[in-house]
Amino acid sequence: MQPLYELTIHELNGLLKKKEIKSVDITKSYIDRIKKIDPVINSYLSIDPERAMDDAKMADTVIEKTSDGDFPELTGIPLSIKDIYLMKDTKTTCASKILENFNSPYDSTVIKKLKENNFVFLGKTNMDEFAMGSSTENSAFKITKNPWDTSRVPGGSSGGSAAGVSAGLCAGSFGTDTGGSIRQPASLCGVVGLKPTYGIISRYGIIAFSSSLDQAGPIAKDVLDCAILLKSVAGYDKNDHTSRKFEIKDYPELVRKAGKSIIKGLKIGFPVEFFSEGLEKDVYKKIMDVKELFKDLGAQTIDISLPDTSYSIAAYYVIATSEASSNLERYDGIRYGYRFIDDKNKTGDLNELFVNSRTKGFGKEVKRRIMLGTFALSAGYYDAYYKKASLVRKLIIKNYKDAFNKVDMIAGPTSPTAAFLIGEKMIDPLSMYLSDIYTISINLAYLPAMSIPVGITGENSSSASKLPVGMQIIAPWLAEDKMLCVAKVIEDTVGFAEKYKPPLHESFFDEGKGRTADMADRSANIK
Amino acid sequence: MEYIDDSFEAVIGLEVHTQLLTRTKMFCSCSNKFGQKPNSLVCPVCLALPGSLPVINEGAVKLAVKAALALNLNINKKSLFARKNYFYPDLPKGYQISQYHDPISSNGFLIININGTDKKIRINRLHIEEDAGKLIHAGDKSYVDLNRAGTPLVEIVSEPDLRSAQEAVSYLKELRDILVYLEVSDGNMEEGSFRCDANVSVRKGGTGKLGTRTEVKNVNSFKFVERAIEYEINRQISAIINGGYVMQETRLFDSKTGKTESMRSKEEAHDYRYFEEPDLPPLILSDEFVENIRNSFSEADLPSVKRKKYIKEYSLTPPDAEVLTQDRKVAYFFEKCIEINKSKGFNINEKQIANWIINDLLFYFRNSAFISKFLKNALKSPHGIDIFKDRFTVISSPPRPNLMYDAENIGELIEAAGPSAYSYLPDIFKVDNRENEKKIITKTIMSPENFLKLILEVEKGSINKNTGKEILGDMLLPAPGKEISKGMLLPYKTVEEIIKKNNLAQVSDEKSIEVLIKDVFEENPKELNDLISGKDKLTGFFIGEVMKKTKGKANPKTVNELLRKYIASYKRTGGN
């Protein structure tokens, strides 16, 4: 039998329903796996095995008491949570020194809902500080490794979650996506990541990076798991004025029913702007393969244009950094979090307290973005930057509206490249920003999108790295149901999970190979 | 007001911030209360914990719309919230949520009356925002109290239509009266729930161009507003006539010196980096929402309308009408009295009722000896301490916990509180026409009817005026030892009870007064002689002497009549 940590949520749920296993068995399997593998992967910032086992026992009691397996699908399922979600009595650091010792006094709405589902909480995952970054290298605490090649990044900012799902360190995870932070790491780690329509998952209790772009979403082993996770936390929340009143569909049920026939006659748009310069050859090839697959399944593939895509990075960085510069003002060293006290130079100067606490508490990239945003909002510059960026945002929304008048769904690469080397892009922030070039406009347009693995790079070469390639599917507002169904058919047809596994699954952590992985890390860091 | 050079004209605009009387804060469900234990009214939202989000308080929006309608402003069906960014320890989020480009209302006006002439003052806008917390400095340490953080505010910005400090004060008073009447604000300047900044500039009379303006902050009473503006006008004029110029800057008024001091120049001004609040969608108001509010109050509720009515219908003087309408509760009490006076056929002159309220009833609430007695009595009630604890915390600022519980120190507390002490008394005037409160009113306060009965007793002559005033004080005092409950006034005593208990009824029987008159004549033979020989002025002296002997209990009318009778007979008989 497969080890439990390799099973999907729906498989585990099936076994729990049949009472063949208990949640404590699953949880134990994950804890052992974490102890063995996470010291190299660094998926987690904090784990709490005792609490996890308590959660599991609780879940088992609930399962015991319910007849006919009529308990929520997440009952007894061990999940990890990006360290950006507040959860009562756990440390929530946002991977920042400024919140290093911050204990959440309340539950975010997502956590509250997960608790109502009796989930098992394994721990908090690593991320780029305040979700700013695309490689998880901006964490103040550790560098997360890509399970497919530990000299490479897992993507970001939800890199800890994606790496964890990929390496079997959790059954599923919740991340956040401001410009691609769920989809890009999912793509780089060969797992499924979904960024829903803005406003369908409450942002209450999730540390804000850019309020008008941030959206919570699941990262999972497959599309059905993604649907299960989405359904369990979606819905209007009176604590979040930007959350939407909408009809929550039975996503898992729809996904289960989705057969190849649903693709027939669908119009799938491939934006020409997503296949431009900078797109890695192998990534291009894999996406083209899926395009052919769509045709084989009876879809109509149409080349479309999103003419204003080239402005999206600029608009995004103005809006995101402007909002961030304001959202991060609350970390001032007054009420909670890191406060710099200079014992030698006790002047009691208020400004010094603010400046020193923030200078020493925030990392480099966060400070860079605060400065960018502060500049963009300054008197005299507002019109040229923030206002203009807001206009561009409207154009991009219109681009997508026009496109969805012609096609049912849009597809393309999630990221221009497969996983890159640790350290490779840290010296050049702009090149890092470009790794979100295909994901960013979706956030600007408030649209739902997801990334599913569709192949591997370097298949015809013995020396090249074998890294996952993700395809992004973009749907109209609130069409998560249709998007998940299309993704499910592609997933079944491609059969990625059956064909490929990260090398970790093959006794990678036998003594010798574990050390090789470590050595690879070090060489990457030197570089 | 005389200026240094009266060829100059002052141009003044006021920015008024007032807290809204909502149950909860602007963006969270914390209680919106004054004078609580520091940092006891806080939650993740108003503490600006990571991940918290603001939720608009509909009650605050209603009050803002109500105020806007009363000030003749256009309601904007779609308005936007914006962030005003700056760092300060009392501002938890590092930004204040306010409204910038698209406020909830714009383009209104207010009519003020200057020496009998109406003047229209245009109002640029009224918008919604939230208050900051408070810093408390003690020694070399500073403390942050965030109870006030997130309190709903409206900012009301006038056009620069005011031409003198007096006009500014008159605008401010009118504005405050309206907001207090509509129960939008408590209008308390001392506690800072009603605050004002003044934009002041001067120009040569007749020139259209506006001079450079300064913004004067920290003017927390009507008197200070007047003094600060006058000082600033003269400062600017003298700068100009001495060949200098006025710098655009923010100035702080120092109430001790009566001067304004530069706080920061234009160059040092904050760049607030306003932008649309991404956590809040546009605020959309339906026609129905606005109409419901419009129909919830009537013109007749406004103080200016009431004043006119009092002057016209009850022949009150303008100053008396002004006093009665300053506090909505006082006005309602007066109106209730008028109503009962009519329905019960008491036939007391309305002016007389007004005089009793102004000179006697209100006297007690500004009299620290009375307040002291009131609070002491209240404290002796079983739950007195609990009920007044909150109020004492406010009076003694910074709070001195031991003092709070020590009834003997109330005098000191009242002194610390100054003239605002009376606002900590329970609502004597809680006369409201709302149905559900009727019960409380009749049970727990000095009813208008009892008040009228007292006036009637004095008019009938069964007690004299001074005794009447004394009785009034007793009627207002809580009865020690009786159970009282929060928010309600203490059980009152009736006129009859008090008169009976203290044997205050006037000595009206003629026999005993005659005896006293004879005594007085014997004791003052010289004055009696003068009186008989024609010095009629001395009649008053003898009345006074007789009153003294009765300790004021004699009916002056009876004394007067008897005295004149005796004098007449003395004149006839030549003293025998």
Ligand SMILES: [Zn+2]
């Ligand atoms: Zn609160």
